[in-house]
Amino acid sequence: xxxxxxxxxxxxxxxxxxxxxxxxxxxxxxxxxxxxxxxxxxxxxxxxxxxxxxxxxxxxxxxxxxxxxxxxxxxxxxxxxxxxxxxxxxxxxxxxxxxxxxxxxxxxxxxxxxxxxxxxxxxxxxxxxxxxxxxxxxxxxxxxxxxxxxxxxxxxxxxxxxxxxxxxxxxxxxxxxxxxxxxxxxxxxxxxxx
DNA sequence: CTTTGGATCGTCT
DNA sequence: GACGATCCAAAGG
Numbered sequence: 001x002x003x004x005x006x007x008x009x010x011x012x013x014x015x016x017x018x019x020x021x022x023x024x025x026x027x028x029x030x031x032x033x034x035x036x037x038x039x040x041x042x043x044x045x046x047x048x049x050x051x052x053x054x055x056x057x058x059x060x061x062x063x064x065x066x067x068x069x070x071x072x073x074x075x076x077x078x079x080x081x082x083x084x085x086x087x088x089x090x091x092x093x094x095x096x097x098x099x100x101x102x103x104x105x106x107x108x109x110x111x112x113x114x115x116x117x118x119x120x121x122x123x124x125x126x127x128x129x130x131x132x133x134x135x136x137x138x139x140x141x142x143x144x145x146x147x148x149x150x151x152x153x154x155x156x157x158x159x160x161x162x163x164x165x166x167x168x169x170x171x172x173x174x175x176x177x178x179x180x181x182x183x184x185x186x187x188x189x190x191x192x193x194x
Numbered sequence: 195c196t197t198t199g200g201a202t203c204g205t206c207t
Numbered sequence: 208g209a210c211g212a213t214c215c216a217a218a219g220g
Contacts, residue, residue: 035212044212054205071213072202078212091212113216128213174212 001154003146006062006081010036010088013081015169015185017090017154019161024134024152027100029124030159031092033186033193035172037078039087043177047087058087063146063154067131067138074128077136079145079154093184095124096192097133104133126194161187 001020006013014036022029037045039058046055046068057066058080066078066089082088097104097120104123111132112118124130131137136152145154161167168188171179186193 037212046212049206052206068212069204070211072204072211074213076212089212093212111214116216126214172212176211 001063001146001156003061003063006079006146007083008062008081010038010081010090011183013079013088014090014183015162015167017079017092018167018185018187019159021098021155021157022092022095022134022152023155024136025100025103027103027134028098029095029104029130029134030098031094032096032190033092033094033184035091035093036183036185037089037091038183039082039089044172044175044179045087045089047089051087055087057142058089059085060142063144065136065140065143065145065152067136067141069138071128075131075137076127077131077134077140091127092130093127094186094192094194095130095134096190097123103135107132107135121191125192 014034017031020031039045039047047058051059061084062081064080066080077092078089080089124133140152143150143152166188169182169185172184
């Protein structure tokens, strides 16, 4: 995907990312839910108090993958956006599985109680779940999603979402600061949103 | 369907 | 030393 389209305000990039494809090997999934984090001007952002070892990738160029660890057991994936040094990012919250469903199911099942039911709609539902399904971990922090040689990539197959008027929005979840703004975006009507 | 408690550890105060 | 950009399963309605 073109890097130039990501070098903008996270509030613009977030809805634009809906419908795009995240690819890792044979595993492919379509983005259906995201949240915008505006960096140093956003009290809920990891970058609000400036640059640290953990959030360093957020300060890099647009198109990088920012992966962080939280709650002692979950990895979350973000698309870095904005101008160089702006520390904007878009958190991926839910994806619609497209290809490699067997690999995704195996990866998810390995972390669950044996025999518990796992439906297709839940494979990539939730920020901590989609990274497991796609096999994204700390080692992918800083990977360039726009580089054809990268293991993890962002592709645009032209599926219309914004163009079709299918964008819904609401407050971000799981945060305690800046809960008044509606910076969470999802594909209206999609059963894969969280 | 909703609510609730437990798991688990890197990061920053 | 406290707290997360969370998830799961069990229990109750």
